[in-house]
Amino acid sequence: MIENKHRRARSFWTGFGVGTLFFVVVLILLWFVGVVDVFPQSTDDAQVNESNQVANNEVLENSVFDNAIFDNDLANEDEDTDNKSDNDTDKTNDTSDTDNKSSVSSGGVTLTTARDVDESANPVGATELFDEDDDRIYVIVEFDDPAELGGSPTVTVEWSKEGSALSDFDYDLPKGQSRIYFYQNNAGVGDYEVVILVDGDEVASTAFVVE
Numbered sequence: 001m002i003e004n005k006h007r008r009a010r011s012f013w014t015g016f017g018v019g020t021l022f023f024v025v026v027l028i029l030l031w032f033v034g035v036v037d038v039f040p041q042s043t044d045d046a047q048v049n050e051s052n053q054v055a056n057n058e059v060l061e062n063s064v065f066d067n068a069i070f071d072n073d074l075a076n077e078d079e080d081t082d083n084k085s086d087n088d089t090d091k092t093n094d095t096s097d098t099d100n101k102s103s104v105s106s107g108g109v110t111l112t113t114a115r116d117v118d119e120s121a122n123p124v125g126a127t128e129l130f131d132e133d134d135d136r137i138y139v140i141v142e143f144d145d146p147a148e149l150g151g152s153p154t155v156t157v158e159w160s161k162e163g164s165a166l167s168d169f170d171y172d173l174p175k176g177q178s179r180i181y182f183y184q185n186n187a188g189v190g191d192y193e194v195v196i197l198v199d200g201d202e203v204a205s206t207a208f209v210v211e
Helices: 001-033 043-102
Strands: 101-108 110-115 123-126 136-143 154-161 164-172 179-185 190-197 201-210
Touching: 001 136, 110 190, 110 201, 136 154, 136 190, 136 201, 154 179, 164 179, 179 190
Parallel strands: none
Antiparallel strands: 101 110, 110 123, 110 136, 136 179, 154 164, 154 190, 190 201
16 A cells, blocks of 8 residues: 555656656747747836937937938038039129120231230230220230231231321231230220221221220
8 A cells, every 4th residue: 555655656746747847848949939038128127228229219310310411511512512603604704704895806816905914915904994094005916827917017006086096006017926015195085996907908996985
């Protein structure tokens, strides 16, 4: 009778041990696949992770905002560049308008009226509108191809005011020289004209005003 009791006790503990082992194995498998959380996260750790997530989201949003600012800066820079280009174009057009007003080209000859000239006979203060206080009016004559003029042509300048002749002057242009200048003393307020002739033939003329 006692021996049977010992057998039943051993069978009970053997079954209990096998069942417990089986339960542990199943629990480990469920934890491994993520069905059961064997080691649940503490409330404090969860709050820390949540705070970190919020902080990361704020950083991401700020990065997007910074990128937006950067894009706006680029857009403004492009706009400034465009405006600058437009301003440069306007300045170029203004300069061209000034040149067109003070210079006249015809038949390979360009005439420019100016307040002075430099040592290379380039115009200084090119204009078609002079002041009564300007002592002289200069006209710069530029030939596109001096070789077409021949050996040593005679260049004549004729000045007139209000249709009346003021003065004239002849100059024998050396071979190969392409630029010369003439000047006329200011004769007071009025409308003027200057005519250029080569070997007696008119090749170009321009007008200017003294006020």
